[in-house]
Amino acid sequence: MEEVSASLRAALLEADDEYLTGLSSKGTLNRGRKDLQALSPSAQAQGEELLVTLGAETCTLRVPLGDSACTCPARGVCRHLVSAILWAKAQLGQEAAPSAAESPAVPSAAEGSSVPSAGSEAPAREAPAAKEEPPRVSLRDFTPLLDYPFEALRRAMGAKRLSRLAARLQEEGLPPMEEGSVVTVRLPWEPAVVRLLIPPEHSSCSCHSRELCPHKAEAILLYQIAKGRLEPGELTAQEEEVWDAQALRGVTDAVCGAVAAQLRTGVSRLPPSAEGSMERLAAMAHSARLPELERSLRAAASMLGRYFSRSAAYRDEALLSVLADVFDRAQRLHAASEGELAVLAGSFREEYLPCPPLRLTLLGEREFHAASGYEGRVYYFWETRENRFYTWTAARPTIYDTPRRRMTGAFQAAPWQLEGTMARLYGVSIELRDGRAARGRRLSSSGESRAAVTGSLDPWDALPPERQYTDFSRLLRDLRPHLPDGPEADRVALLLPRFCGAPSFDRVSQTFRLPLWDAKLRRLVLEVRYRKEEQAVVDALERFAEKAVRRRKQSAFLVLCSLDGDALRFYPIEVYAGWGRHGARPRPASLPAGVRLHAARPGPQGAPQRLRFPRRAGRGRSDGDARSLRGILGELSGALADLLQSGADSLPPESADRMEALARQCEDTGLHTGAALFTRLGELLQSGRHQLSPEPLPLAEAVSRAARYVTLCRERLALDAAEEDWNNETEQNETEEEE
Known part of the structure; x- marks a missing residue:
């Protein structure tokens, strides 16, 4: 074979099966080796390149080998290029061997197959079996992988994928890697296999993308972390956005000026165009990537719209609270440092990050109807390992709905590839893997998540005794750190009352109330504000209270605590009949008509009459x-x-x-x-x-x-x-x- 350049000679001699598999695939390598047995290649050197003729096709080998070309229409490294590389490597190996002139051209023992010599028509003889050699140490320099710019990798992955990778590294550590002629990185959470080569542009991925796909970018980052070039904590630090200080100050100055002008003019003298002005400021906040400020401005615009339309829902205190929040947030954004901006600005859409395997059991659900045009149900799961609540929300838009098209929550399909409906998840334990949760432990129904039912589990066995509240004062101490704006999952509690009082309905505030007492005669009131959507909840609680005197069964209430103005509110999510009784199942507070519920346990003499009337609050010393x-x-x-x-x-x-x-x-x-x-x-x-x-x-x-x-x-x-x-x-x- 004609003399080839030193760089091409070194590249050909160093190209082993692992490297060729990374350039193409295992199947292409086997096909190229098989085709070579029936071919009689010839070669011609042209400067730094080597032209190898394989039948009707001509391959041009150059450094790096991934840049080699073939006359066939296939893209990338085809089977002809693999055959040409194998043949050229075998020829160079024969020239270096002392007995090359006496023996036919065959590939080296490391190749494991025979290759015919140039100009020979007969098939080559099998090479004798060589002794097993120790694993070959790669002489390749992977410095280009370590020096690959982070910005390019971040753009290829995206901010969400980068934050998920940081969370996985914190919980699971680095995935398995193999370093030889190529660096093989296996991503178990995709699943994907990436083979990193030099130069990095020739790396291959199981997704068959020829560009810098997210898998390749993720593999390069993992390799940099494994070699100590990058620390895992730097992923989130590098994720911080670059803010345009001039544009941000322009938005905050405009917002502060608008609020100040409204306070000097007065709402009664504002023109109706003030609502549109707040909407325009919200659009400016959106363009400046300030989602929290945008939400507050849109809330202010909505309240101004209620004022100008003379809506009964308008309140001066509510508008003042929103305007105060808008002004305060704009001022803090104006004076914030770059490190504080991301926290104050908020996010347009909360990210769902990977969470460890969860063992969940469904305890309750409630229906919601948002003014923004969405409705659905919130499901409350108890995690038995961490001993805390998680929530999952099934929401859908109602703008296209008609009364006939609306369906009840009983037909809601179970998430996480579970079979059946949500109603089948009561009283069982499920194992959730590859789950994702947002801030506040709100679970996502991601297609990557998998759940399986592991057995039956009664709710009274799932919750530890300290989370079954029989002492209402301890309940307040536990909930107080999460009020008023804490995550919903932290404001849910299960009550075991000692007595259940007589219900009442306030016609002025349109509120249904059901008082409960604990063993120390502390009173807690369940409240439901009447709406058409809450009619079933009120009916179920009324039927529940009717049985309070005649039934002697301990019941439980799953409640949601909130702070409404200057009052503490408890909303009933679920009512459990016969708590602790074998075979009992939770029944939602929003039961359809005809389903009967049992009552809480009465007192020793059938619930003293004085407990059936709400005690007037504020009889203490203070x-x-x-x-x-x-x-x-x-x-x-x-x-x-x-x-x-x-x-x-x-x-x-x-x-x-x-x-x-x-x-x-x-x-x-x-x-x-x-x-x-x-x-x-x-x-x-x-x-x-x-x-x-x-x-x-x-x-x-x-x-x-x-x-x-x-x-x-x-x-x-x-x-x-x-x-x-x-x-x-x-x-x-x-x-x-x-x-």
Whole structure:
């Protein structure tokens, strides 16, 4: 064979079966070796290249071998190129051997097959079996893989895939890798097999993509981490977005200016176009990648729309709370550093990250109807290993629905490739693998997730005794850290009441109430606000209460706790009849008509009559202080609502004196922060009367801080009042029993 260049000679001699498999595939390698037995190749050197003729096809071999070309129409490294590489390597091996002139051209023992010599028509003889050699150490330099730029890999993978990889590495560690002539990386979560070659552009993947696919990018990143070139923690650090500071400040300045102008003008003097202005600001926030600010602006626009349409659902306090949140968030974004921007900006769509294998059992479900045009059901699963709740939501749009097309939740198909409907998951244990969960432990119905039923499991056996609340005061202590805005999965609890009182219906607020008492006679009230969609829930609870006196069976309630204004609310998700009784199954609170529920266990004498009437809250020692605080907070909220309605420019002169008087009341009550805030507000109103064009931002900042302060005080007061009432009721009932 003619003389070839040194670089091509080295590449051909180094190309073993593993490398050729990485360039093409195992099948192409076997086909090329088989075809070579029936061919009589010839070669001609042309500079740095080698032309090999194989019958009707001509192959041009060059460095790197992946850039070689063939006259056949196949793309990439075809079987002709594989045959040409095998033949050329065998020829070079014969020239290097001392007995090359006396023996026919055959491939080396490492190739494991015979190759005919140039110009020979007879098939070559089999080479004698060689002794087994130790594993060949690769002489290839994989530095290009280690130096591959991270930005290119990040673009190929995408931000979501990169964050999922970081989560997998933290929980599962590195996947298996094999390093030889090529680096073989197996991705068990895809599944995919990537063979990394030099240069990296010639790497192959089981997805058959010739470009830098996400699998190849992921494999290169894993190799860099395995070699210590990159730390796993740097994946999330490198994921941070680059923010346009000028565009961001432009949006935040516009938002702060708009809110400040509305507070100086007053809602009563705003034109109807103010709603559209807030929508335009929301679009600007969307373009600047500020989703949380966008949501708040759209909420403000919706409330302004209710005001201009004279909707009964409009409330000054609600609009003021949203405007305060908008102004506060815009100010914090304006002053935030690059490290804080991602947290303050939020995300347009929450990412579902991989979670470890979960052992779940379904405990309850509730129906929801959102004003945004979606409805569905939220399912509550208990995880028996971690001892905490997970949720899964089945939602669908209702814009195209008609009354005939709507279906009940009983026909909801089970997720995670389970057979049957969700109703079959009650009373069983399921094992979920390759699951994904978002913040707040909200599970995804990803097609990659797999679940299997592992056996039967009663709910009272699934929950540990400490999570079956018979003491309502302990319930409040456990739920308090997650109120008011904690994840829904952390605000779910299972109650085992001692007594069940008589239900009542408030016609003014259209609210159904069912009181429950624990063993220490602490009262807790289940509340359902009447709507057409909640009719079945109310009917089921009424039937439940009818049996309270005649039945002696312990029942359980799965409830969702929330803070509504200055009151603690408990919504019934499920009612369990005969808790702990063998064979009992949970029955949803939204049962269809005709299905009967049992009641909670009555008292020793058939539930004392005094327990059947709700005890008036606030009979404790601090009742006067609580009423005083509620009154002051109501006055503070009313003063801010008047300012929102009339605007700072149209308030009467005595408004500044009113703010100062409220500040003195706050100081006398112990609300020192409130006193400072309303003193500042009074000073700004007083100084604004003597200026032609007062600066609007300081007033907007003072109003925003005062509104948020009042909201936080009301939330804290509601939690303290609930705990105080329960403690006072316990003391009073114990005193009555002693007497």
